[in-house]
Amino acid sequence: MADRNTFRLMLLILGLVFAFLYIPISVLVGLSFNEGGLPTAWTGFSVKWYGSLLEDADILKAAGNTLIVAVSSTILATILGTLLAVGVEIRRRNGKWLETIIFAPMIIPDIVLAIALLSMFSLLNIKMGLHTITVSHVVFNLAFVCAVVRARLKSFDWSIVEASADLGASTMITLYRVVIPVLMPAIVAGGLLAFTLSVDEFIIAFFTAGAGRSSITLPMQIFAMIRFGVTPEINALATIVISVSVVALALSQRLNKGGLPGQ
Amino acid sequence: MTQAFLSIRNVEKYFSAVKAVDDVSLDIRENEFFALLGASGSGKTTLLRMLAGFESLSGGDILIEGSSIANMQPNQRPVNLMFQSYALFPHMTVAQNIAYGLEMEKLPKAEITERVNAILDVIQLSHLAKRKPDQLSGGQRQRVALARALVKRPKVLLLDEPLGALDKKLRSEMQLELKRLQHEFGITFIMVTHDQEEALVMADRIAIMRDGALLQVGSPKDIYELPGSRYAADFIGVMNFLKVKRTDNGFAAPDGTAIATAHVSDGVGEGDAIAAVRPERLFLGDAGDNHFDGTVSDIAYHGLDLLLHVETELSDTPVVARMTADVADNHRPEIGQRITLGWLARDTHIFPA
Amino acid sequence: MTTDRRPLLLMTPALLWLTALMVIPCALILVLAFFRRGIYGGIEYTWTLENLALVFDPLYFRIFLKSAGIAGLSAAIACVLGYAAAYAIAAMPRRRQPTLLFFAVLPFWSNYLVRTYAWIVLLNREGLIVNIARWLGYNGELPSMLYTEQTVIVGLVYNYLPFVILACYAPLSRMNPEVTEASRDLGASAWTTFRRITLPMTVPGIATGFVFVFVLSIGNFVTPALLGGGQFQMIGNLVYAQFLTANDWPFGAALSMVLILVMLGLLMAQAVVAERASNGKGQSDG
Ligand SMILES: Nc1ncnc2c1ncn2[C@@H]1O[C@H](COP(=O)(O)OP(=O)(O)OP(=O)(O)O)[C@@H](O)[C@H]1O
Ligand SMILES: [Mg+2]
Numbered sequence: 001m002a003d004r005n006t007f008r009l010m011l012l013i014l015g016l017v018f019a020f021l022y023i024p025i026s027v028l029v030g031l032s033f034n035e036g037g038l039p040t041a042w043t044g045f046s047v048k049w050y051g052s053l054l055e056d057a058d059i060l061k062a063a064g065n066t067l068i069v070a071v072s073s074t075i076l077a078t079i080l081g082t083l084l085a086v087g088v089e090i091r092r093r094n095g096k097w098l099e100t101i102i103f104a105p106m107i108i109p110d111i112v113l114a115i116a117l118l119s120m121f122s123l124l125n126i127k128m129g130l131h132t133i134t135v136s137h138v139v140f141n142l143a144f145v146c147a148v149v150r151a152r153l154k155s156f157d158w159s160i161v162e163a164s165a166d167l168g169a170s171t172m173i174t175l176y177r178v179v180i181p182v183l184m185p186a187i188v189a190g191g192l193l194a195f196t197l198s199v200d201e202f203i204i205a206f207f208t209a210g211a212g213r214s215s216i217t218l219p220m221q222i223f224a225m226i227r228f229g230v231t232p233e234i235n236a237l238a239t240i241v242i243s244v245s246v247v248a249l250a251l252s253q254r255l256n257k258g259g260l261p262g263q
Numbered sequence: 264m265t266q267a268f269l270s271i272r273n274v275e276k277y278f279s280a281v282k283a284v285d286d287v288s289l290d291i292r293e294n295e296f297f298a299l300l301g302a303s304g305s306g307k308t309t310l311l312r313m314l315a316g317f318e319s320l321s322g323g324d325i326l327i328e329g330s331s332i333a334n335m336q337p338n339q340r341p342v343n344l345m346f347q348s349y350a351l352f353p354h355m356t357v358a359q360n361i362a363y364g365l366e367m368e369k370l371p372k373a374e375i376t377e378r379v380n381a382i383l384d385v386i387q388l389s390h391l392a393k394r395k396p397d398q399l400s401g402g403q404r405q406r407v408a409l410a411r412a413l414v415k416r417p418k419v420l421l422l423d424e425p426l427g428a429l430d431k432k433l434r435s436e437m438q439l440e441l442k443r444l445q446h447e448f449g450i451t452f453i454m455v456t457h458d459q460e461e462a463l464v465m466a467d468r469i470a471i472m473r474d475g476a477l478l479q480v481g482s483p484k485d486i487y488e489l490p491g492s493r494y495a496a497d498f499i500g501v502m503n504f505l506k507v508k509r510t511d512n513g514f515a516a517p518d519g520t521a522i523a524t525a526h527v528s529d530g531v532g533e534g535d536a537i538a539a540v541r542p543e544r545l546f547l548g549d550a551g552d553n554h555f556d557g558t559v560s561d562i563a564y565h566g567l568d569l570l571l572h573v574e575t576e577l578s579d580t581p582v583v584a585r586m587t588a589d590v591a592d593n594h595r596p597e598i599g600q601r602i603t604l605g606w607l608a609r610d611t612h613i614f615p616a
Numbered sequence: 617m618t619t620d621r622r623p624l625l626l627m628t629p630a631l632l633w634l635t636a637l638m639v640i641p642c643a644l645i646l647v648l649a650f651f652r653r654g655i656y657g658g659i660e661y662t663w664t665l666e667n668l669a670l671v672f673d674p675l676y677f678r679i680f681l682k683s684a685g686i687a688g689l690s691a692a693i694a695c696v697l698g699y700a701a702a703y704a705i706a707a708m709p710r711r712r713q714p715t716l717l718f719f720a721v722l723p724f725w726s727n728y729l730v731r732t733y734a735w736i737v738l739l740n741r742e743g744l745i746v747n748i749a750r751w752l753g754y755n756g757e758l759p760s761m762l763y764t765e766q767t768v769i770v771g772l773v774y775n776y777l778p779f780v781i782l783a784c785y786a787p788l789s790r791m792n793p794e795v796t797e798a799s800r801d802l803g804a805s806a807w808t809t810f811r812r813i814t815l816p817m818t819v820p821g822i823a824t825g826f827v828f829v830f831v832l833s834i835g836n837f838v839t840p841a842l843l844g845g846g847q848f849q850m851i852g853n854l855v856y857a858q859f860l861t862a863n864d865w866p867f868g869a870a871l872s873m874v875l876i877l878v879m880l881g882l883l884m885a886q887a888v889v890a891e892r893a894s895n896g897k898g899q900s901d902g
Contacts (some may be wrong), residue, residue, distance in 0.1 A: 339803075352799070
């Protein structure tokens with residue numbers, strides 16, 4: 001019997017938790033449209049803080065860098081992660097070690113991976129820049145793509161692969177003409193996820209960007225700005241960053257029903 | 264008259280607009296083995312869940328020994344439900360599962376252990392007491408679920424398709440076992456089943472449900488031999504339905520041959536009607552009160568019995584006649600042969616078309 | 617059969633990538649932890665245990681303990697809130713649950729820095745909370761809300777709560793409702809049913825949630841740096857300092873190594889809990 005009071009309690013809990021989750025972000029987004037820019041008073045709706053972002057050369061440069069890193073690491077990770085997922089699922093019986101190595105990038109504390117990469121790059125005397133950030137981002141991105149694609153493969157009907165082989169297709173043609181098209185929604189969903197993760201990633205980028213400001217990314221720029229305190233420009237920038245994630249994630253979710261890792 | 268043990272009075276259940284249980288009234292006697300029979304979606308589970316306390320009543324009342332239990336919480340009712348999915352606690356052993364309900368009664372530890380061991384003996388699972396449910400076979404799980412409910416010695420035990428998940432052989436074994444346990448414990452059983460044969464074999468009385476309402480209640484013999492409606496006749500056992508017409512002095516086949524009958528159900532009006540007869544009541548030849556001609560279209564062997572499928576003008580689908588193989592041996596019909604089938608007036612039921 | 621080798625071929629590029637850019641660098645850290653720091657901040661290639669010993673020096677070990685305390689408290693709070701939220705979501709009508717879950721998890725996928733920054737906006741001296749207090753007529757001194765240990769904990773809970781909700785929702789939604797009904801039927805109250813049936817059956821979700829929040833918190837660098845203020849140090853900040861300011865890489869590596877070991881230990885413990893629970897998974901799995 002659905003107890004009405006219990007149900008009300010559940011609604012209350014949900015209300016409180018969602019308030020906790022969304023009030024801070026909403027305040028931030030709201031303030032970014034405040035003409036005066038201060039939380040003291042609402043002086044009217046305005047997008048002027050967004051306009052001032054466009055005049056800030058540092059921010060534009062950082063945004064460009066972020067885009068380069070995110071796009072290239074997403075492409076690489078999507079290819080590598082998809083192949084990995086297909087291989088792993090065909091093979092079925094994979095050792096604990098293999099599973100751990102595939103899983104590790106998703107859970108390893110980012111500071112640890114960051115310093116590990118920094119140590120290796122500097123010991124090998126590799127000059128750091130956007131390229132090192134990119135290859136480093138591929139590490140965790142490919143793991144996420146792999147997880148999303150694998151989730152899809154769990155419900156994959158392998159007999160269509162056999163059917164394709166039976167009809168005379170080689171393994172590569174089967175992969176290209178049968179497996180990849182069926183997996184496409186999951187692959188794109190994984191790619192979108194990788195893109196947002198890369199756009200948002202801060203610590204690994206921070207450690208593997210090398211000296212100087214030439215390869216600063218957007219999160220690094222935001223981190224530097226935050227340390228100076230709250231400004232309306234940061235609010236606007238933060239709102240844009242949140243929107244990018246939300247849109248990419250909503251798309252990803254739509255393409256791939258319930259296929260986020262862990263879900 | 265003595266008061267009924269379990270009394271269900273004008274019970275109704277709506278799920279928003281859907282009427283799942285429609286004005287059901289039923290008196291069940293102590294120690295009775297009662298079967299609820301009906302097609303999928305007819306409201307059997309809903310009725311049981313109302314008895315157990317998991318669905319509120321939209322109307323009516325439920326009484327046990329004269330006092331209402333309609334507003335009692337499930338954990339306070341002297342009624343236990345054996346779930347269709349068994350609903351065993353996966354993190355507890357067999358013994359812990361069975362002990363759970365007794366612990367809720369705050370019985371002394373020693374008594375709990377004793378009663379758990381005793382019932383484990385009864386269901387012959389003592390050797391598996393320490394196993395977890397997922398290490399048991401389907402039949403073993405079923406027995407644990409039964410023991411878990413039985414050990415509390417409820418006044419009424421509700422069973423929702425208790426044998427539904429078992430294979431055919433295990434099923435008939437468990438049917439006997441359930442009967443035995445019911446006698447041994449002297450508890451009132453209300454069992455839901457899809458399977459009319461199971462209901463006929465096991466129950467003292469059967470209720471047929473349709474669209475949430477009770478269609479007919481009676482002993483297996485009554486229900487089988489005196490179905491109250493075409494639906495009940497069709498639902499229980501196999502029944503042949505023949506097209507007949509009302510005439511001035513009775514009923515007749517389309518070709519005008521009179522059809523004698525002993526049972527005319529309510530609502531039979533002028534014009535078309537349906538005559539029903541069981542396959543085992545048909546015999547070869549024209550010796551009975553009624554008879555018709557037809558062509559044998561198929562012969563199927565069922566162990567000792569022979570099923571003849573006979574095409575006739577009286578029915579759109581072939582009529583089925585069941586005869587023991589030795590009867591048929593004498594003049595065994597062949598496919599394509601024209602034969603005459605006869606039957607008696609007392610085995611003929613007339614229903615509205 | 618030849619087909620056995622083809623999947624390996626598909627996996628090779630990714631595995632090589634992970635080996636070159638994760639396994640080897642992490643192994644390098646482990647090695648680095650046993651070298652000596654050079655006089656000018658470089659690395660001197662002689663073996664030593666000094667770095668590890670230094671981790672357990674009271675000065676630094678205190679930071680370790682404090683980090684663990686903060687991480688533990690954050691994880692515990694996140695688990696309580698997250699479990700309650702997951703339970704509430706699972707109690708809603710089935711068809712609404714995916715949407716609720718999506719919105720509960722959405723913040724988790726948006727920028728970590730931004731989410732942390734949102735609390736600065738809320739709590740700083742000119743922030744919304746202070747303004748609300750003034751507006752309500754309170755003009756006295758407000759306790760410092762930013763740059764305290766509590767703020768760091770709030771930040772960590774806030775950032776990782778969605779993950780706990782996700783982890784706890786999975787086993788809750790997989791529970792067969794008839795199992796809890798069976799408990800009620802056998803005479804247990806709603807509370808007893810929760811304590812003896814629902815909670816034990818969903819412990820793996822809580823364990824997963826706890827371990828992840830703990831691991832992500834204890835090595836966290838951003839939240840203490842932004843919400844804890846300049847002087848506030850957790851292990852993550854200490855590691856950061858060794859690499860970027862103090863230039864003592866071997867010590868930073870030793871700290872990381874201990875961090876990795878703690879993490880591995882916890883993940884193993886969590887695997888054990890999951891394993892135990894799956895021994896009795898039975899009918900509940902789909
Ligand atoms: N919780 C519910 N919400 C809405 N409708 C319900 C609910 N439970 C049952 N119903 C509806 O009530 C009717 C009766 O369902 P019930 O489960 O009692 O049937 P049943 O006789 O047990 O069927 P089966 O033999 O398939 O188990 C059905 O139409 C069903 O769709
Ligand atoms: Mg049912």
